[in-house]
Amino acid sequence: MSFLNQPILAYSKEIRSAVLIMHGEKAHSRYFSEDAYRDMTSYTNYRDNKELLIIPGASHTDLYDGGGKNVIPFDKLAAFFNENLK
16 A cells, blocks of 8 residues: 555656566556556656557457457567667
């Protein structure tokens, strides 16, 4: 309960490291990823290595890649990491 009132995104503009946020399009908490991405890329000089990746038609559980759905874009993940983690 102590984290309920914590300003979790208060310092997100200061993150210099590469960040890839991946979220399912139909996930109930998609708004949080969108808010976090917006906060990390607004009014900051550290926006070029941030990306929001919305997986079409996916919910949270689909991103575990269970059931043979194969919705996780492993090629996209590899490209992002190869570009930003040199």
